[in-house]
Amino acid sequence: MTDKTWFITGCATGFGRALAETALARGDRVAVTDRDGAAVADLAEKYPDTALALGVDVTKHDQIVSGIEAAFDHFGRVDVLVNNAGFAVQAAVEEADMARVRAMLDVNFFGTIDVIRTALPRLRAQGSGHIMNFASVGGRVSGPLMALYCASKFAVEGLSDGLAAEVGAFGIKVTTIEPGAFATRFGTSAIMPESPMEEYEPLRQSMQELIGNLPMGKPEDLAVAMLDLADAQDPPLKFAGGIDAWNMISDNLDSQRKELEDWKAVSTKANSVAAEKV
């Protein structure tokens, strides 16, 4: 089924933009949003009948409210709500600037929650919808110097898993998108620590080599896959974007399951005595 109506955050560049362009190109209607409304105005010019460009900063509640209202007023419904806006702080936990960590959580997690909370009454009222939350392969597999970013993305995973169970009864689906390495601005715009600590330099160098050597996917390809997810009768709860992400998550699941098995006896013994009272 085509002819879907989308609401997408963070459309100035990267996945948000690629997804908006791909959906518009096939004739879907899209509320193309970004904190910089001017950065998405070209899409509304190119697709005057099907694109609605809106300035929405996901850290500003009033902009979220007016953006969601404008999209529902204009299109009558939103079928797919995509929480894409996000960025990374790349720093050791010890050296990170907490104000930046907070700013990252504000966009990656609290912004996502706010958009969802604002849209949910309308999605419930229309009796259907598909919420797609961008996490990352880092929402499933954590890494050094990315622990804080991963914490924000793990949080999105936990939110999405629980939400799916909460809103399934209202006909609303939830999918977490977990891209691996893609040629978005993401890699180059990761925020480095203001005061890097010498102690973490060896780790930083090895991480930069690793990231520099990763093959980068094209955001357009992920966008096409997300249209497939939007069209699926029974979409997945979680979706690994790219075979590298798929392999990393799969390997991580294997090692988690091995550890779970290795410690089973200790785990199981922990609740062998019932409490006398709660």
Added chain:
Amino acid sequence: MSRKADKKSWLITGCSTGFGRVLAEKALARGDRVAVTARRVDAISDLCAQYPDTAICLELDVTNADSVKTALERAFDAFGRIDVLVNNAGFGIQGAVEEVSEEQIEQLFAVNLFGVLTVTRAALPKLRDQGGGHIVNITSVGGRTAAPLISLYSSAKFAVEGLSMGLAMELAPFGIKVTAVEPGAFATNFAKRVEQPANRLPAYDEAHDQINAMLADHVFADPAGCAELILKVVDAEEPPKQIIAGGFAWQVVEQTMQAQSEEMQKWRAVSEAADQQ
């Protein structure tokens, strides 16, 4: 102060009740030294009276950086080192994403995530200086698998899981270990004092009824069992990165991971197409 391998120094947050308290009692009972901390020191002072040589009781509010710094300094001064840092302070909210207020979400993350960060970051320079240590973050089975009406609690606990595993890799070169301990349903205050949402919506009545009925029937385990598990984890040569406390929780996580693997297999071709490189 000399240190025998079997005598550890601890700092534990949130010791007025629940796991924090039981863990402090168990560690003290076996002769370890414990900086027992809580927001209100009068709730823990009995432990210092009982173990005057090995327990110190300190006021520590994880949402207050000054209070954290002062307590850590006093603990390191008193014991010379901290072998095990336990981030235990936390609380839960039962409510749909739509029902919980912004203030409740803020407070939930202030304690459950930012509190862990504040304590850990304050302790790290000293842990690195002493060339070792073990950070134990108490999360929850809800940090591995989510359920309706605890989505926000799960988000915070998932976040601590992600933090813990990345941190473990950052700190391995300094000899510092990190473990996330994930309890299932234990008879702590947590079980009976989960916060209710600010704005109850009739749309979620059925979900609330189901969960309340399930909780009413559930046999909660003695938290002492979880404390014993933590002692085993910190004594292990190679402790786990993540460990579930409780057989039922173990089954739930095993099933969740099985379902995740199956879903991945089912969508593998689409995943592959998403990244043609």
